[in-house]
Amino acid sequence: MPHVPTEVDVYEVFAQTGAGSPLNHVGSIVAPRREAAWHLAKETYGRRDNLSRLWVVRRTDMIVSSAGDRELLAAKTRMPHRQPGFPTARRRDRHAADEREAAGEREAAGERGAAGERGADGLGAGGALSGLWMALADDLFVLGNRLGGRIVDYIDLEESLAVGSIGQEALAHAETVLALHGFDEAAVDAHFFERPRERWRVSRAVGLLGDWPSTVACGLVIAAAVTVLAGEQAADEPAIAAIRDEQRVHLDHWRRWARALAAWPETREEFGRAYAEVTRGAGDLFGAGPQGVEAGAGRAVELHGRLAALVSDRGGPGSCLPPLPVPRAAGMGGSVLADCLARGRLVREHYAPEVFL
Template sequence: MPHVPTDTDVYEVFAQTGSGSPLNHVGSLVAPRRDAAWHLAKETYGRRDDLFRLWVVRRTDLIVSSADDRGLLAAKTRMPHRQPGFPTTRRRDRSVAPDTAAPPQQQPAGAASGDPRGAAGPAVSRLWLALAEDLFVLGNRLGERIVDYIDLEESLAVGSIGQEALAHAETILTLHGFDASAADAHLFERPQEQWRVSRVIGLLGDWPSTVVCGLVIAAAVSVLAEERAADEPAFAAIRDEQLVHLDHWRRWARALAAWPETSEEFTRAYADVTHRAGDLFGAGPQDTLTDALHARLAALVGDSGVPGSRLPHRPVPRAAGTGGRVLADCLARGRLVREHYAPEVFL
């Protein structure tokens, strides 16, 4: 994970040699004080060239990556949907797509020989596929908020979270044996009554409810990804990114709870969403595993600094055909866009 260095006497030097050139990192130095570090940097790195700008930063004021963060920083493998490739490398013919949306026969995650969690593999797989549906709808719903130009920075942040939610849903399906055609059919060709989204999806409407929905879904995905993060880099990347999302939603939750204009509405939304969030780990039979996951979810939700959570003590079963108008609109828009593309173009 990113960390803060402990070298209190080491400074990093950034220099710009002209008004049109970028500010570049040029080296490091050791100095007893900040003012001495700046003058030493000027003499060391500006002796041969005229400098336009000089920045000197104590290393302990930086947050730096470590070797363990390489998977999180590898955008080409972490976020393939963001890489250029449309339509050449992502072109396919949907006319050969399977007639049904059933996933291919695959070995459940965790069922490999010698894996002590093998017996729990099918139950965990059902949880993952259910959370993938939640992420898919959440990502689509957040995409609608990118056009809020009143607060452009927040709109971009929410759009990025929405993109990553969609990418994580796709990654989850891939890790569970879905190829491109099967994943496409799973997300776009199944009728709504076959979906098993959490009941929180139906509340993805106003902004306070959206904040709480984002919070509880990010917490649930983080908890489940932790189970496989040690032996699967993709799950580790999902966990790390969802924890970033969780921090974002927590900041919003604390702000909405503190503002007099929104505190009452948000408290009501927080209670409603957390009450429905009891089914986030309810996609399989209740056992010690799902109870433990639910307990960790409750701890993360309770650590958000917002009182009034109504999360049940134990997970409750998911029901097929839920999601209401939110899921119906999401599926209708996706299918409408697909129909307007040529059959051989990947959506």
């Protein structure tokens, strides 16, 4: 983990040799005082070159990585889905065995992995919050899929980039949830791409992902729900802490849009209707416990109350979230879920294996 060095009299020196060049670390010095350290650095590292800037920092004022942080710093371990060769590698893995014959085995393997207990409130199948996580993973997957189509809407270029990033992270968070339940990569793919539509339990709010006002409303309530649930386990699971922090950023993004759409006279009425409908449907976001909402009613009500506080943020439109959570139902999602699954399966089944090379 990152640490604070202990050498009190050691200073690190950063220098810039030209207006267009970067500020680089050039070395270290030992000095008894701060002012003396700067002058010593000037004489040591600037006697042959003209310096544009000179920064001298006491080593104990820095937070630096340790040798064991290499995996944490490697982009390929933190965000493998963002690496250029990732689609090709995954496609080759899938074609190593017959996809159709392996699908049932993958699903079973994922469910067997999910059966491992991780404590009373863990992410494993025995955990009290497991059903909520698995249901929210479905919501995140569909939201990420739909936001992918928004990248080319060009509300403006910056928003297109932001929506793309939010969509990508929603998909990554859905995968992380399944991985924490014991699913391997093949089982994750089978869970999202091979599972029959009638076995999905998306929120009623997800079925309303249509125009931009409803997309903003859906993005807000899903980000709020994931933030609330992740807050329950962030202290015990670093991956969940990362999901919580990123979903907080997503929540702030959708809140800014909600306030803007609620403030503009041209969109106020339309967005008010969309937000009311979406928040009314979002009453089932915490209605999917291990055996339905009744199994963990007290916990679900508590989480639902926190959700209500987030979606009723002042400055936005009025929320119609029900006072208590309602159970989720299988087979919801309508044309939104159907289109999401159809497009994903089309890509997997009909694109040539070398398309990403």
